[in-house]
Amino acid sequence: MQDTQTTQRTQAVPKRPPLHKVILLNDDYTPRDFVVRVLKGEFRLSEEQARRVMMTAHRRGACVVGVFTREIAETKATNATEAGRKAGYPLTFTTEPEE
Numbered sequence: 001m002q003d004t005q006t007t008q009r010t011q012a013v014p015k016r017p018p019l020h021k022v023i024l025l026n027d028d029y030t031p032r033d034f035v036v037r038v039l040k041g042e043f044r045l046s047e048e049q050a051r052r053v054m055m056t057a058h059r060r061g062a063c064v065v066g067v068f069t070r071e072i073a074e075t076k077a078t079n080a081t082e083a084g085r086k087a088g089y090p091l092t093f094t095t096e097p098e099e
């Protein structure tokens with residue numbers, strides 16, 4: 001059937017992996033400089049980028065830090081959240097699939 005062949009040919013081309021956002025959530029306790037340090041260390045942001053992301057989350061409640069494949073996004077969000085926990089802060093990063 002012609003439709004089937006078309007489908008098979010189309011699917012033979014690998015799709016780009018779906019991307020997931022890592023989102024930084026604001027809280028009332030984590031020091032600003034600590035948030036900046038985690039953003040620089042885990043997400044390789046520059047000082048300026050890290051301050052901008054931190055201040056956006058501080059003012060608006062949340063900020064997208066970056067987009068990655070699912071596994072990378074989840075690993076970075078877990079590591080960055082864990083860095084906060086180890087220091088006794090409620091700093092939280094979440095992930096969600098990009099539209």
Ligand code: TYC
Pocket residue numbers: 024025026027028029030031032035054055057058091
């Ligand atoms: N709101 C925190 C404070 O005033 C700083 C902060 C910013 C914490 C962004 C988390 O995602 C965050 N100390």
